[in-house]
Amino acid sequence: MIGRLNHVAIAVPDLEAATALYRDTLGAVVTAPTAQPDHGVTVVFIELPNTKIELLEPLGENSPIAAFLERNASGGIHHVCYEVDDILAARDRLKASGARVLGSGEPRIGAHGKPVLFLHPKDFNGTLVELEEA
Amino acid sequence: MIGRLNHVAIAVPDLEAATALYRDTLGAVVTAPTAQPDHGVTVVFIELPNTKIELLEPLGENSPIAAFLERNASGGIHHVCYEVDDILAARDRLKASGARVLGSGEPRIGAHGKPVLFLHPKDFNGTLVELEEA
Known part of the structure; x- marks a missing residue:
């Protein structure tokens, strides 16, 4: 069911400093920051050859990563995102297996303009899993 | 400098259950478990199309992930591994920038039989970073 690893998301307290770290210290290709007010985050992509x-x-207020950064002041890996072909079929399969889908259970339009769902980390070894329809 | 994302490592308290979760619930291709006594872990790979x-x-005793699992009883994302062409050049560049290399600073042979280094998570937004010579 799951396909490519679309991305690994890392929450950071200072996006400019984190971007400089990946660009200058790790020598990676980075994008310009993009504010995504609907998702309560500003995002920079680190473009690796395979993901x-x-x-x-x-x-803004009520950012979905604010509580995570309160617990992890210097930042940390927040979630992984796997691609799926059919997000509703994936959701139904997961729910049938007993896994909990966060929120209403209906896909939302995610940061890449595609339908996404998040799965409860307690059902996935402490890992917050995002599914994105490819 | 950094190239492909070689892998994302997730520490789990019960490898058999976690493998079943990825195989049966998430429908992924999984390998048989491999004991790596030199590294204090037993490993299952989830083979995604791109990573x-x-x-x-x-x-065994003194597993490098034991303390992590004491803090995160249900498991969690432990580290990310980026590939580099030349691990000694990467190390020297990182040290010159002030980043801390864990352990002796000399590459060890990692779980894939290639030289690896780990970087201090406090220098990388709370993320434990492994570098592996590709």
Whole structure:
């Protein structure tokens, strides 16, 4: 069911500093920051040859990563995102297996303009899993 | 400098259950478990089209992931591994920039039989980074 690893998301307290670290210290290709007010984050993509890293900084009130950064002040790996061909079929299969889908259970349009769902980390070895329809 | 994302490593308390979760619930291709006593882990690879997930279970005394699992009883994302062409050049560049290399600073032979180094998570936004010579 799951396909490519679309991205690994890392929450960071200071996006400019984190971008400089990946660009200058690790020598990676980085994009310009993009504010995504609908998702409560500003994002920089680290473009690797086979996948990407998303650096996420909180934006505005009620950012979904604010609580994570309160617990992890210097940042940390926030989630992994796997691609699926059919997100509704994936959701139904997961729910039938007992896995919990976060929120309403209906896909939302994610940061890449495609339908996404998040799965409960307690059902996946402490890992927050995002599924994105490819 | 950094190239492909070689893998994302997830520490798990029960490798058999975690493997079943990725195989049956997420429908991924999984390998048989491999004991790596030199590294204090038993490993299952989740083979995705563009990279892999490594599920790590502690093996023996003094496993390097034992303390992590004490803090994260249900498991969690342990590290990410980026490929580099020349690990000694990468190390020297990183040290010159002030980043801390864990251990002696000399590359060890990692779980894939290639030279690896680990970088201090406090220098990389709370993310434990492994570098592997490709």
